[in-house]
Amino acid sequence: MKKITKIEGSNSDALIKSKRRVAAYCRVSTDSNEQLISLEAQKSHYEKYIKSNPEWEYVGLYYDEGISGTKKEKRSELLRMLSDCEDGKIDLIITKSISRLARNTTDCLEMVRKLVDLGVYIYFEKENINTEAMESELMLSILSGLAESESISISENNKWSIQRRFQNGTFKISYPPYGYQNIDGHMVINPKQAEVVKYIFSEALSGKGTQKIADGLNYRGIPSKKGDRWIATTIRGILKNEKYTGDAILQKTYTDSNFNRHINNGEKNMYLVKNHHEPIISHEVFDAVEAVMKQRAKEKGIEKHNSKNKNRYVFSSKIICSECGSTFKRRIHSSGSRKYIAWCCNKHIKEITECSMQFIRDEDIKMAFVTVMNKLIFGQKFILRPLIQGLRNQNNTDNFLKIKELEVKIENNIEQSQTLTALMTKGYLEPSLYTKEKNALETERAILLAEKERLTRSVNGNLSKVEEVSKLLKFATKSKMLTTYEDEFFKNYVDRIIVYSREEIGFEFKFGIILRERMGK
Incomplete structure (x- = not known):
């Protein structure tokens, strides 16, 4: 007599391959508006890129604004992403390049090793490296080492080059103040904005405070340099900027060996370049406004860094x-x-x-x-x-x-x-x-x-x-x-x-x- 044994079929649902959970990480190294626009572009790119792959599931984008790539500890979003990897929420990370993730060889290899142990891999777009496919760490070590040395080398070369240009007066101001524009590396007067600058100095000479001047410009619908509304701090910055007299003080800020930015309070040399560019305001008007502002501050009992406006x-x-x-x-x-x-x-x-x-x-x-x-x-x-x-x-x-x-x-x-x-x-x-x-x-x-x-x-x-x-x-x-x-x-x-x-x-x-x-x- 025939004996029939039923062989259970595999559940079709179990054969469906689960999607890979993919996240992206991006970073910009400064908090200026242009770089934040760049960040928005990167965010848009990665969201589209990941969602376009049917085998991937988009689980989010991690991004740090205005943070140096040389320091992992200061990047809160990077640390949050690593924490989510530990919690099993991510399978693959996509980032633009090794230098975007880390410019320090030790940090880079430490992160990669830790993530590989967790079963999480990283794809570096620029270098076309996927840590999942690597048989050894040699190539990544070499490339991350290059990224680190490139960062230090570029920084040192730039410092030396900038220092020389400070000393011989050939330094070009890449981001000129309101009233000027950069044409072929030179500060050239923007006629329309220059009239606003003259108006600001004129109003200050007549005794108006910085907030009233800002309110007047806003009421007239005149945009600031960044297209925003004017505020008292912006007006004060214009009234104190010597560049409107045609002179330029160079190295008002500096970067230390740990890539930290500081206001130069005498730690470094500063260089005054006379007749650096065409003036908008005469020295006499500039000095008169400075005297008015000091007198107003004295009358109100306001000391530097200790405002009573609160x-x-x-x-x-x-x-x-x-x-x-x-x-x-x-x-x-x-x-x-x-x-x-x-x-x-x-x-x-x-x-x-x-x-x-x-x-x-x-x-x-x-x-x-x-x-x-x-x-x-x-x-x-x-x-x-x-x-x-x-x-x-x-x-x-x-x-x-x-x-x-x-x-x-x-x-x-x-x-x-x-x-x-x-x-x-x-x-x-x-x-x-x-x-x-x-x-x-x-x-x-x-x-x-x-x-x-x-x-x-x-x-x-x-x-x-x-x-x-x-x-x-x-x-x-x-x-x-x-x-x-x-x-x-x-x-x-x-x-x-x-x-x-x-x-x-x-x-x-x-x-x-x-x-x-x-x-x-």
């Missing part, structure tokens, strides 16, 4: 008259035996016929602010979330990718230029050929940098707005309805108040939108 009223210089553009001044009014705080238009106080705007009560402003904030807290799903989504959509992904492509081209251009210089130094190139090729590379680099700057400006404005809306959304999501006014909330989210009448004011939030609110008479 005790000012939160609405000071923040309330703007919609009729004449003047700021409002805090005063004490009386109604019978009762006294109360009021805010009055400066021009109306000086000459009632020039501005008809009447005073508003301090308590009414605060109540109106509480009402606006409660509307945002209650309606954050219908107001703030669509707003932040709209702002994010304006940050065109194509622009980020174009910026990344330009950065690659600029990096290649610089590498070619360095190679050319090395060949010339060793005598492998004729001087005439070297000059011709060097000029061609510099022309190409100038075009690439100009295009990158244009794209950067086009997306930079919205990045700060997205950040401000995100901060307010986070607060609105977690906060209960406000019952009382607090200065902290106003300072965190509002730039200024616009007075339309005694019955209506507008709160201009830091993300650029004005919300109007009615007030009691």
Whole structure:
């Protein structure tokens, strides 16, 4: 008799290969706006790159801003990624190059060994190295050693080169102040911005404070160098910058052997270069403004690094008259035996016929602010979330990718230029050929940098707005309805108040939108 034994089939679901969990790590070495734009481009690139592979599962992107690659301990996101690897959340890490992960051989090998033991591997795009496929650490050790020595060598060579240019007065300022632009390595006056600089010095000479000057520029809709709103600190920096006189003090900051940046308080030599470039302001005007600022500080009892501005009223210089553009001044009014705080238009106080705007009560402003904030807290799903989504959509992904492509081209251009210089130094190139090729590379680099700057400006404005809306959304999501006014909330989210009448004011939030609110008479 036949005996039949059933052989169980394999569960088809078990045969489905699980996706590999892939993360990316990127880093920029400075916190300037241009580098943060570069970071956005990298983030966009890696998210697309990982999600396009059907065998990979995108588990996140880890990134550090404004942190030197020479120090693993200071990179919080890198340490968080390593912790997630230990928790079994990641199978593969993708990063641009060895130097992006670590410029220290010991750190690099230590990380790789630790991750390999955990079954986590790293793919370095530039070097085309995958630690999973390596039979030994020799190649990685060599390359990471090169990255470390290259970092130190470039740093030392740059320091020596910059020091020589400081000494002979040929140092070129790559990021000129507001009012100037860099053309072929030289500081050239930007006529439109120069007029603003002259206006700032003129206003300071007339006795206006830095915050009032900033408010005036913001009211007129004049953008700062980075496209943001003007603040008192920026104005003060302009008024104290000797470069507007045509002179330049070099080596105001320096980098130590551990790659830390410091303000030069006498630890290093500084070099004053007279007539370095065309002036916007005369020495006489510059010195006069400096004297005015010192006198104002003396009168207010303000010492350097010890400002008393912390005790000012939160609405000071923040309330703007919609009729004449003047700021409002805090005063004490009386109604019978009762006294109360009021805010009055400066021009109306000086000459009632020039501005008809009447005073508003301090308590009414605060109540109106509480009402606006409660509307945002209650309606954050219908107001703030669509707003932040709209702002994010304006940050065109194509622009980020174009910026990344330009950065690659600029990096290649610089590498070619360095190679050319090395060949010339060793005598492998004729001087005439070297000059011709060097000029061609510099022309190409100038075009690439100009295009990158244009794209950067086009997306930079919205990045700060997205950040401000995100901060307010986070607060609105977690906060209960406000019952009382607090200065902290106003300072965190509002730039200024616009007075339309005694019955209506507008709160201009830091993300650029004005919300109007009615007030009691």
